[in-house]
Amino acid sequence: MDKVESAKKAAAFRAVDNHIKDAHRVGIGSGSTVVYAVERLAQRVHKEGLKVTCVPTSFQARQLIVNNNLILSDLEITPQLDVAIDGADEADNKLTLIKGGGGCQLQEKIVAAAANLFVVIADYRKNSRVLGEQWTKGVPIEVLPMAYRPVQMKIESKLGGKAILRQAKAKAGPVVTDNGNFVLDWVFDRTHDWQQVNQEIMMIPGVVETGLFVNMAKIAYFGMEDGTVKELQV
Known part of the structure; x- marks a missing residue:
């Protein structure tokens, strides 16, 4: 296992060990780091007899839950969660996140908002002082297909940068x-007040959700190159 994968695994295992308890209702995020979180959760369920209910944020997360023989639920049956664990494309020093590199930001944000505690797991490459320092692919913005072009133009005229329609x-x-929508990746060209920008983008008709997670994550675990885990709380 290379350094990056080892770092992802270390962060995921630490988060699951520290934050998931018996009878917890758990939001399961999407992406490569979450694979290790589900692996550790399944180990603990098997060894410790934990009873946990899992709510996925995507088709991929649902498959992870099912394939590891964990209890699957949804937000209609389990609308309140104890904890949600998810990755991030980038996190700044205030734990403002960019998420949605995998195109799941809408469901990820809904599940994170339903949890009492939102925990981020990532490797050292995702830990930045400011957004855009390491992640250069922009902020994913989910849009209705019919609206992508006007939204694209409004974002670029209001906020600068480039809003690029993501191609398969x-x-x-x-x-x-x-959810049957398109994704615009907004590559910004300067630092912003992310809360204000998030609100501005959400006010554009046709925007469904942004990949900016502002004031949502309370704690993050970053697996480091040397095998340690860095903990960041806000």
Whole structure:
């Protein structure tokens, strides 16, 4: 296992060990680091007999839950969660996050908002002083397909930078989210007041959700190159 994968695993295991208890209702995020969190959760369920109920943030997260024989639920049945564990594309020193590199930001934000505690797990490459320091692909913005072009133009005229329609890799045309929407990746060209920017973008008709997670995460675990885990709380 290389340093990055070891770092992801260390952060995920630490978060699961520190924050998941018996009878907890757990939001399961999406992405490569969450795979290790579900692995550790399944180990603890098997060894300790924990009873936990899991709510996924995506089709991928649902498959992880099912394949590890964990109890699957949804927000209709389990609308309040004790903890949500998810990755991030980047986190600044205030734990403002960019999420949605995998196109799941809408469901990830809904699940995180339903949890009493939102915990971030990531490797050292995702830990930045300010957003944009290491993540250069921009802020993912989920939009209704019919609105992508006007939204694109409004974002660029109001906030600068470039809003790029995300293209699929293994199919012709744009990426389509689990919700049937398109994704614009807004590559910003300066530092912003992220709370204000998030509100401005959300006010544009046709925008469904942004990948800016402001004042949501309370604690983050970053697996480091040397095998240690850095903890950041706000």
